[in-house]
Amino acid sequence: MLRRLFTFFLIVLFGPLSLFATHNRAGEITYRQLNQTTYEIKIVTYTKINSPADRPELPVSWGDNKGDTLIRNSEVPVAADIKRNTYTGVHTYPGPGNYIISFEDPNRNANVVNIPNSVSIPFYVETLLIINPFVPNNNSPILLQPPIDQACVNRVFIHNPNAYDPDGDSLSYTLIFCRGENGAFIPNYSYPTASNFFTLNPITGDLIWDSPQLQGEYNVAIRIDEWRNGSKIGFVVRDMQINVIACNNFPPEIVPIPDFCVEAGQSINFSVTANDPDNNQITLTATGAPFLLSNPAVFVQPTIGQGSVTVPFSWTTQCSNVRKQPYQVIFKAEDNSLPVNLVDLETALITVVGPSPKNPGITPLGGSMQINWDASTCTQAVGYRLYRRNGASGWNPAQCETGVPAYTGFKLIQTLNGLNSTNFTDDDNGAGLLPGILYCYRVIAFYPDGAESYASVEFCARLIKDLPVMTNASVNITDASNGEMFVQWSKPNEFDTLAYPGPYRYVLQRAAGINGNTFTPIATFNSLNDTNFVDTSLNTISGGYNYKVEFHNDTPGNTLLVGTSQPASSVFLTVASGDKKNRLNWAFNVTWDNAYDSAHYYVIYRKNLITGIFDSIAASATNNYTDNGLINGQEYCYYIKALGRYTAPGFLEPLINLSQQTCATPMDNEPPCAPVLSINSDCVAAENVLTWFNPDPLCASDIDHYNIYYAAESGMPLTLLLSISNANDTFYVASNLFSVAGCYAVSAVDSTGNESTGGIAVCVENCPLYELPNVFTPNGDNVNDVFHPLPYRFVKDIDLEIFNRWGQVVFKTDDPNINWDGKHQTSNTEVPSAVYFYRCKVNEIYLDGVRSRDLTGFIHLIR
Numbered sequence: 001m002l003r004r005l006f007t008f009f010l011i012v013l014f015g016p017l018s019l020f021a022t023h024n025r026a027g028e029i030t031y032r033q034l035n036q037t038t039y040e041i042k043i044v045t046y047t048k049i050n051s052p053a054d055r056p057e058l059p060v061s062w063g064d065n066k067g068d069t070l071i072r073n074s075e076v077p078v079a080a081d082i083k084r085n086t087y088t089g090v091h092t093y094p095g096p097g098n099y100i101i102s103f104e105d106p107n108r109n110a111n112v113v114n115i116p117n118s119v120s121i122p123f124y125v126e127t128l129l130i131i132n133p134f135v136p137n138n139n140s141p142i143l144l145q146p147p148i149d150q151a152c153v154n155r156v157f158i159h160n161p162n163a164y165d166p167d168g169d170s171l172s173y174t175l176i177f178c179r180g181e182n183g184a185f186i187p188n189y190s191y192p193t194a195s196n197f198f199t200l201n202p203i204t205g206d207l208i209w210d211s212p213q214l215q216g217e218y219n220v221a222i223r224i225d226e227w228r229n230g231s232k233i234g235f236v237v238r239d240m241q242i243n244v245i246a247c248n249n250f251p252p253e254i255v256p257i258p259d260f261c262v263e264a265g266q267s268i269n270f271s272v273t274a275n276d277p278d279n280n281q282i283t284l285t286a287t288g289a290p291f292l293l294s295n296p297a298v299f300v301q302p303t304i305g306q307g308s309v310t311v312p313f314s315w316t317t318q319c320s321n322v323r324k325q326p327y328q329v330i331f332k333a334e335d336n337s338l339p340v341n342l343v344d345l346e347t348a349l350i351t352v353v354g355p356s357p358k359n360p361g362i363t364p365l366g367g368s369m370q371i372n373w374d375a376s377t378c379t380q381a382v383g384y385r386l387y388r389r390n391g392a393s394g395w396n397p398a399q400c401e402t403g404v405p406a407y408t409g410f411k412l413i414q415t416l417n418g419l420n421s422t423n424f425t426d427d428d429n430g431a432g433l434l435p436g437i438l439y440c441y442r443v444i445a446f447y448p449d450g451a452e453s454y455a456s457v458e459f460c461a462r463l464i465k466d467l468p469v470m471t472n473a474s475v476n477i478t479d480a481s482n483g484e485m486f487v488q489w490s491k492p493n494e495f496d497t498l499a500y501p502g503p504y505r506y507v508l509q510r511a512a513g514i515n516g517n518t519f520t521p522i523a524t525f526n527s528l529n530d531t532n533f534v535d536t537s538l539n540t541i542s543g544g545y546n547y548k549v550e551f552h553n554d555t556p557g558n559t560l561l562v563g564t565s566q567p568a569s570s571v572f573l574t575v576a577s578g579d580k581k582n583r584l585n586w587a588f589n590v591t592w593d594n595a596y597d598s599a600h601y602y603v604i605y606r607k608n609l610i611t612g613i614f615d616s617i618a619a620s621a622t623n624n625y626t627d628n629g630l631i632n633g634q635e636y637c638y639y640i641k642a643l644g645r646y647t648a649p650g651f652l653e654p655l656i657n658l659s660q661q662t663c664a665t666p667m668d669n670e671p672p673c674a675p676v677l678s679i680n681s682d683c684v685a686a687e688n689v690l691t692w693f694n695p696d697p698l699c700a701s702d703i704d705h706y707n708i709y710y711a712a713e714s715g716m717p718l719t720l721l722l723s724i725s726n727a728n729d730t731f732y733v734a735s736n737l738f739s740v741a742g743c744y745a746v747s748a749v750d751s752t753g754n755e756s757t758g759g760i761a762v763c764v765e766n767c768p769l770y771e772l773p774n775v776f777t778p779n780g781d782n783v784n785d786v787f788h789p790l791p792y793r794f795v796k797d798i799d800l801e802i803f804n805r806w807g808q809v810v811f812k813t814d815d816p817n818i819n820w821d822g823k824h825q826t827s828n829t830e831v832p833s834a835v836y837f838y839r840c841k842v843n844e845i846y847l848d849g850v851r852s853r854d855l856t857g858f859i860h861l862i863r
Contacts, residue, residue, distance in 0.1 A: 023047055023048060023051045023053040023055070023105060023106075023107045023108065023109060023123075024045055024046075024047050024105040024107065024108050024109065024123035025045075025046045025047060025048065025082065025108070025109050025148060025217075025219075025241045026045070026046040026146075026147035026148055026219070026238070026239055026240045026241045027043065027044055027045035027046060027103075027105075027123065027125055027147070027238075027239060028043075028044055028125055028127070028143060028147065028236055028237065028238040028239070029041060029042070029043050029044075029060075029101050029102070029103065029125060029126065029127040029236065029237075030042050030044075030127065030140045030141070030142060030143070030236055031101065031127065031129055031139065031140045032139050032140070033137060033138060033139050034090065036131075036136075037092055037093045037094070037095060037131060038090065038091070038092040038093075039090070039091060039093070039129065040088060040089070040090050041060065041062075041070075041088065041089050041090070041091060041101060042086060042087070042088045043058060043060065043070060043086070043087040043088075043103055044084065044085070044086055045058070045084075045085045045087075045105070045123075046078070046082055046083070046084055046085070046146070046147060046148050046241070047082070047083060047085060047109075048081055048082065048109055049077060049081045049082065049083050050081055051109070053106070053107060055072070055085065055105065056071070056072050057069050057070060057071050057072060057087075058070050058072070058087050058103055058105070059103060059104070060087075060089060060101065060102070060103045061100075061101065061102045061103070062091045062093070062099065062101060063098075063099030063100040063101050063102070063129065064093055064094060064097070064099055066091075068089055068091070070087035070088065070089045071087065072085055072086070072087050073086045073087060073088055074086045078146065078148070079148065082148060084146070093129075093131055095131070096131045096132055096133055097130075097131055098128065098129075098130050099128070099129045099130075099131070100126050100127070100128055100129075101126065101127045101128075101129055102124065102125065102126035102127075102183060103124070103125065104122050104123065104124045104181070104182070104183075105122060105123040105124075106122055107119055107120065107121070107122065107123070108121050108122070108123045108219070109217070111216065111217065112216075112217050112218065112219050112241075113192070113214065113216035113217060113218050114189065114190050114191065114192055114218050114219065115178065115186055115189055115219055116186075116187070116188045116189075118219075121180045121181075121186055122180050122181045123180075123239065124179045124180055124181070124182075124183050124239075125179070125221075125237045125238070125239050126179075126183060126237050127140060127234070127235065127236045127237065128234045128235045129234055130232075130233050130234050132233065135228060135231075135233050137167060138167060138169075138226075138228075138233055138234065139165075139166050139167055140226070140234060140236050141163040141164060141165045141169075141171055141224050141226060141236055142163070142164050142165075142166065143161045143162065143163050143164075143224070143236070143238060144161075144162040144163070144164055144287040144288065144330075145159070145160060145161050145162040145287060145330065147161070147238050147239070147240035147241065148240070148241055148243075149240070149241075149242050149243070149343075150242070150243050150244075150245060150340045150341065150343075151209060151212050151242050151243070151244045151245070151340070152212070152244070152245060152246070152247040152249075152251075152340045152342055153211075153212055153213065153214070153215060153244060153245070153246045153247065154211050154212070154213070155211055155212070155247070155250065155251060155342065156208065156209070156210045156211050156251070157208070157209040157210075157211065157212060157242065157244075158206060158207065158208050158209075158343070158344065158345050159206075159207045159240070159242070159345070160204070160205050160206050160207065160330050160345050160347065161173075161205055161222060161224065161238055161240075162205070162287050162288065162328065162330045163205060163224045163236075163328075164288065164289040164292070164328070165226060165325070166289075167228075167449075168323035168324065168325050168449050169226050169227060169228045169233065169325065169449075170226070170227040170228070170324075170325050171205070171224055171225065171226060171227070171325075172202050172203065172224075172225045172227065173200050173201065173202050173203075173204075173205040173222055173223070173224055173225075174200070174202065174222070174223045174225065175191070175198075175199075175200040175207075175220065175221070175222060176221045176222070176223050176237070177189050177221060178219050178220065178221045178239055179221070179239075191220065192209060192212065192218045192220065192242070193209065193212070193213070197209065197210045197211070198210075200222065204328075204347050205222075205224070206345070206347065207220070207222065209242070212242075212244040214244065215244050215245060215246055216243075216244055217241055217242070217243050217244075218241065218242045218243075218244065219239060219240065219241050219242075220239075220240060220242070221237055221238065221239045221240070222237070222238045222240065223235050223236070223237050224236045224237075224238070228449075229450065245339050245340045246339075247337065247338075247339060247340045247342070249278045249280065249335070249337045249342065250276075250277045250278055250342070251333075251335065251342035251343060251344050252274050252275060252276040252277075252280070252282050252333040252334070252335050252342065252343075252344050253274065253275055253276075253277070253333070253344050254272065254273070254274045254331055254333050254344050254345070254346035255272075255273045255274070255275075255346075256346065257270065257272065257331070257346050257347075257348045258348075259326070259348065259349040259350070259351075259400070260348065260349070260350045260351070261350075261351045261352075261353055261399050261400035262315075262317055262350065262351070262352055262353070263317075263352075263353055263354075263355050263454065264317050264318060264319045264321060264322045264352050264353065264354055264355060264378055265317060265318060265319065265355065265377075266316075266317060267314060267315065267316045267317070268313075268314070268315050268317065268350060269312065269313070269314045269315075270312070270313055270348075271310050271311065271312050271313070272284065272286070272299075272310065272311050272312075272313055272331050272346070273308070273309070273310040274305075274308070274309050274310075274331075274333035274344065275307065275308045276307050276308070276333075276335050278335070278337065279306065279307040280306075280307070280335040280336055280337050281304060281305070281306050281307075281335065281336040282304065282305050282306075282307070282308070282309045282333050282334070282335055282336075283302045283303070283304050283333070283334045283335075283336070284301065284302065284303045284304075284305070284309045284311050284331065284332070284333050285301045285302050285303075285331070285332045285334075286299045286301055286313070286329055286330065286331045286332065287329070287330055287332070288327060288328055288329035288330055289327045289328065289329075290315050290327050290329055290350065291329075293320075293321065294320070295315075295316060295317070295318050295320075295321070296315075297313060297314065297315035297329070298312075298313070298314045298315070299311060299312075299313045299314075300312075309333075313329070313348075315350070317352045319354070319377070319378035319379065319380055320380065321352040322352050322353065322354045322378055322380060322447055322451055322453075323352065323447070323449055323451050324447070324449045324450045324451035324452075325351075325449075326349035326350055326351040327349070327350045327351070327352070328347060328348075328349055328350075329347070329348045329349075329350065330345055330346070330347050330348075331345065331346045331347075331348065332344075332345055333345075333346075351400060353400075353402050353451075353453060353454055354376065354378050354380075354381060354445050354447060354451065354452070354453030354454070355376065355377055355378060355445075355453060355454065356444070356445075356453055356454040356455055356456045356457070357373045357374060357375075357376060357384065357422075357443045357444065357445055357453070357456045358373065358374045358377075358456070359373060359374045360372070360373040360441070360443060360456050360457065360459045361373070361459070362441065362459050362460070362461045363461070364461050364462065364463050364464065365425075366432075366463075367427060367432030367433050367434075367463065368425050368426055368427035368432070368433055369425070369426045369427075369433060369439055369441075369461060370423075370425050371386065371423070371424050371425070371426060371441060371443075372422055372423045372424075373422050373443055373456065374422065375419055375420050375422050376419065376445040376453065378445070378447075378453075379419060380447055380448070381419055381445040381446065381447055381453070382417065382418070382419065382446065382447060382448055383415060383416050383417040383418055383419075383421060383445070383446055384415070384416045384421060384422070384443055384444065384445055384446070385403075385404070385412055385414070385415050385416075385443070385444050385446060385452075386412070386413055386414040386415075386416070386424055386426075386441060386442075386443050387404045387410035387411060387412055387413065387441065387442045387443070387444075387455075388410065388411060388413045388426065388439060388440065388441050389408070389409040389410045389411065389439075389440050390437050390438065390439065390440075390593055390647045391409075391437075391438050391440065391593075391647035392438065392440050392458065392460060392647075393408050393409055393410065393440060393458060395408045395458070397454060397455055401454075402444070402451075402452045402453065402454060402455075403444055403452035403453075403455065404442050404444060404455050410440075410442055413426060414426070426439070426441075432566075433463055434463065434469075434566055434591050435462070435463045435464065435465045435466070435467060435469055435648070436462075436465065436469045436490070436591070436592070436646040436647075436648045436650075436651060437462060437463070437591075437646060437647055437648055438460055438461075438462045438647040438648045439460060439461060439462065440458050440459070440460040441458070441459055441460070442455045442456050442457075442458055443455070443456045444456065462648040464494040464495075465490075465492055465493055465494045465648075465650065466492050466494050466495035466496070466562075466563070467492050467495070467551055467562065467563040467564070467565055468489045468490065468491060468492055468506065468531075468549040468551050468565040469489060469490045469492075469565055469566075469591070469646070469651075470488075470489050470490075470547060470548065470549065470565050470566065470567065470568035470590070470591060470592075471488050471489055471490050471568075471592070471646075471651065471652070471655050472486055472487060472488035472489075472532070472568075472655060472656075472657055473485060473486075473487055473544075473545065473546075473547050473568050473569055473570040473590075473657060474486045474487075474570065474571075474656065474657040474658045475540050475570055475571075475639075475658050475659055475660045475661075476534065476658075477540065478540050478541060478639075478660040478661040478662075479538075479539075479540060479541065480539050480541050480542070481537065481538075481539060482536070482537060482538075483536075483537075483538040483539055483540030483541065483660070484534055484535065484536050484538065484540070485534070485535040485538060485540065485545055485547075485570060486532070486533075486534055486535075487508065487532065487533045487534075487535055487547050488531060488532040488533075489506075489531050489532075489549050489565060490531065490650075490651055490652075491528055491529065491531050492528075492551060492562075493650075495562065500553035500555070500558075500562055501553075501555050502528075502553065502554070502555060503526065503554045503555070504526075504527075504528045504551065504552065504553060504554065505524060505525065505526055505551075505552040505554050506524065506525040506530065506531075506549050506550065506551060506552070507521050507523075507524050507525075507549070507550040507552065508521070508522055508523040508524075508525070508533055508547065508548075508549055509521050509522065509547065509548050509549070509550065510522045510535065510545055510546070510547055511545065511546040511547075511567070512543060512545060512546075513543050513544065513545070513546060513569075514543070514544040514545070514546060514569035514570065514572050514587055514588055514589050515546065515569070515589055516545070516546045516569075517546070517567075519546075519548060519567075522535060523535075540570075540660045541660060541662070543572060544569050544570040544571065544572035544587075544588070544660075545569065545570050546567050546568070546569040546570075546589065547567060547568060547569070548564055548565050548566065548567040548568070549564065549565045550563075550564045550565075551563055551564065551565070566591045567589070567591075568589070568590045568591055568592075569588050569589040569590060570588065570657065570659070570660075571586050571587075571588045571640055571642050571657055571658065571659040572586060572587055572588070572659060572660065573585070573586045573638065573639065573640050573659040573660060573662050574586070574587075574662070575638060575662055575663070575664035576664070577664045577665055577666050577667055577669070578666060578667075578669065578670045579632065579666065579667070579668040579669065579670050579702060579750075579754075580628065580629060580630050580631070580632055580666050580668075581626055581627060581628045581629075581630055581666055582626070582627045582630060582636055582638070582664045582666055583624070583625075583626050583627075584604065584624060584625045584626070584627065584638060584640070585623065585624045586602070586623050586624075586640050586642075586659055587623065588623075588642065588657075590644065590657075592644040592645060592646050592655055593644055593645055593646070593647065594642050594643065594644040595644070595645070601620065601621050601622075601642065601643055601644075602619065602620045602621075602622075602623065602625075602640055602641065602642050602643070603616050603618075603619050603640070603641040603643070604616065604617055604618045604619070604620060604625050604627075604638065604640060605617065605638060605639050605640070605641065606627065606636060606637065606638050607636070607637040607638075607661075609634070609636075614637075614639065614661075616641075630666045631666070632665075632666050632667050632668055633665060633666070633667065634665065634666070635663050635664070635665045636663065636664060636665070636666070637661055637662065637663040638661065638662060638663070638664075639658055639659050639660065639661045639662070640658070640659040641656060641657075641658055641659075642655075642656070642657045642658075642659075643655070643656060644657065668702070668750065668751075668752050668754065669754070670754060671748070671749075671750065671754035671755050671756040671757075672694070672699045672700070672702050672703050672748040672749070672750050672754070672756050673694055673695060673696045673699035673700075673748065673756060674747065674748065674756040674757045674758065674759035674760075675692040675693060675694050675695075675706065675730070675746045675747070675748055675756070675759055676692060676693055676694075676695055676759060676760075677690060677691075677692040677744065677745065677746045677759060677760070677762045678690075678691055678692070678762065679691075679744060679762050679764050681740050681764040681765075682740070683740060683766070683767040683769075683793065683794075685735070686735070686736060686737045686738075686740060686793065687733055687734060687735040687736070687737060687740070688733070688734040688737065688740055688742070688744070688764060689731075689732075689733050689734075690708065690731070690732045690733070690734065690744060690746070691730060691731050692706075692730050692746045693730060694748065699748070702750045702751070703727040703748045703749070703750060704727055704749055704750050704751045705723055705724060705725045705726070705727060705748075705749050706723065706724040706727070706729075706730075706746055706747065706748055706749070707720055707722075707723050707724075707746070707747045707749060707755065708720075708721045708722055708723070708724065708732060708744065708745075708746055709721060709744065709745045709746075709747070709758055709761075710734075710742055710743070710744055711742060711743045711761075712739070712741070712742050713741070713742075713743075713847060713848060713849055714743055714763055714847050714848055715848075716743075718743065718744075718745055718758065718761060721734075721744075738794075738845075739766055739794050739845045740764060740766055740767070740794070741763075741764060741765055741766035741794070741845060741846055741847040742763070742764060742847070743761045743762065743763040743764075743847075744761065744762055744763075744764075745758030745759055745760075745761040745762070746758065746759065747759070763847055764847070765846065765847045766794045766844070766845055766846050766847065767793075767794070768792075768793060768794040768795060768842075768844035768845060768846070769791075769792050769793050769794070770789060770792040770795050770798075770816070770842045770844065770853075770855070771789065771790045771792070772789055772790070772818075772838065772840065772855065772857060772859075773787070773788075773789075773790060773859075774857065774858060774859060774860055775859070775860045775862065776822070776859065776860075776861060776862075777861075777862045777863065778821055778822030778830070778861065778863065779862075779863045785821065785822075786819055786820065786821055787818055787819075787820040787821075787822070787859065788817060788818055788819065789816065789817070789818060792816060794844060794845045795816045795842060795843065795844055795845070796843045796844070796845055796850050797814045797815070797816060797843050798813070798814055798815070798816050798818075798840055798841060798842050798843065799812075799814055799840065799841040799843075800812060800813050800814070800818060800838060800839075800840040800841075801838065801839050801840075802820065802836050802837070802838045802859065803836060803837045803838070803839070804831070804834065804836055804837075805834060805835070805836075805837075809825075810824050810825065810831055810836065811823075811824070811825045812825065822861055822863075830863070831861065832861075832863075833861055833862050833863045834861060835858050835859070835860055835861075836858065836859045836861060837856070837857075837858055837859075838855075838856065838857055838858070838859060839854070839855075839856050840854070840855040840856070841853070841854055841855075842854075842855060
């Protein structure tokens, strides 16, 4: 076997280069689903017309351990010495799975600048097909622009594959390395220029090269990923070629075009204008999905003008065009200059939006709202989403604003499936809606791909006020036994006085705890206007209280309970101490909105240490606040003032409710913040330079020292490596390492021994190096007498065998230094001058452990 390998090597090494044929320039693979597991696959290649290596048939790998040879369907000349070839085939897969469809052509065309020895490098592209029973009806993207393009030296180059997804899936674009034999990355391949001058927009697909400097042909690869509902469902790889030629003119320029949104059924109209700075002739064309639909867009093309050209674009949309992803139309202006026709591209994104649901209606009924609207005029809609907020929003959707954004204050309360599901009763999931609230609603339609329509107009209503409505449960006095609560409610004024002529009676009830539901009557009131009470002899330190009011009709012979208000609780404050801080949190259970204005719903009061009077120190829009910069060991006392309101008319505002007073003493019981670590690894110097910083200056002031933790491999537990005693020293060099691979973490420790977490562990990878020379001369002159590797690093050991031309082992070792003196390992006699073949397994040290790498080659032993 080794003799055969050696013979093959010599043929390849010294055989005639005419065995290689210059051929393939560009290509890709797309597919179309025929049924659940059967697909039509299409391969497109662009090749040299005059190449002796024509491909009337092409092998394809289906990705399920099966392959076929596809017959060419067509070959069409597209430019001088370039033709477009198509090959199609149908394949049925065994079932769900991920399948890499690929093809490999033995040779690319010669002299590709960024692919060394391109004539001997195979051309390889692949496409990922995912068959998922939960992702039906999936076709690959279709690439509308050809993968052969021209650029001009010192001019900005722009290209776009103009990928169109027939299923409306989302697409993203990634620049990747071209691949060669068996899909491996091509050795020494590089992008045409520095990455900051050669970029690919991941959203639009615009490939921009600013600007080519050297003439020649270049190949780059673009992966177009396909997404549905946030999950990748496939990709297509295009390997394309750019031919850079010297020229002295400038490309035409298309006047920028904005993105558009249009309601289904409406028309969109705009003009596209291109100008040429050299007054060359311009040809204006366009490609994109709107031209491929049953209601195609209208754009007269090609349109030719001298120096300037303007062409109107129009598209009358329909409901079948509604989708979540915008339609991409790419306009191309090409001049007639020589030797290169320079180009400018401009992309317009057009989103077709479903119309808003029309004629919404709302009817209050008891503790609920009965809501209805008309079915969407776009029958492709598959359901509706209903949103609600307390109070009017005043929101007017922008032109491209679909659905109901969260910033409007609306919350989703119901999703209804089905085009005709246009009725809903909102009773707040059985809890009942509340009087005193103006309930406002919006409804939208949604579509199979997740697209949302414009929102309906806002429609609002309130329940009648036929029962008491709680407004206050406020702490007057904080005490363990003599605490006081001020309780108040708003009287009913819209009840049926014929059914309940009076007299009337309130019964106030109380339950312990802000969510307490074991209510006890505590007071009775015989006047409809008697609506407040001071509740005394309470423990207002340990917890809050919940209140509700019963409304009774006491007409002789018709005494009954009319109804009961919704309960409302007091505000209960808790304080947790930390290092130089107190963290305040408060809770409540009320029927009104604690949102009196847009920013300050709560006012925080703290007792002044000098005057003993509570001063307001902050306002908060949330029910928590951290009081920083305090003195450890000093007691601080607080209470909260909540400002609330009802959105319906007829209520006093703001509704002011106070929490109890509570005190806490800050103490150093918490660790400093975790430092943020970065590592600069130097393979040549065999060292790792660790630097870190503290993200919070307040935390940094409390640090006494740092601990550094280390693990040699990823997945291993981190152990303490050393401590840095100087809190200002945020630098450490781990040097003279046998391996730079490892994971590190740094923690901060304060003066009382509180230690932060290690933060996020930062791991660095090794960069092993092991290469063998191809010549050594064991002739006794003390120069190159012993076969050694070149300088190497991070190698655990090796398994080396050296063979003579007959495949016999003349030397073997596991020592990375080798130290072969040119003698036969068995007879200890000098082997003759010759070419020897070696096979070496190198065991290199990496972050995830030892990995093996195989080396093969030839040694010229010269005596």
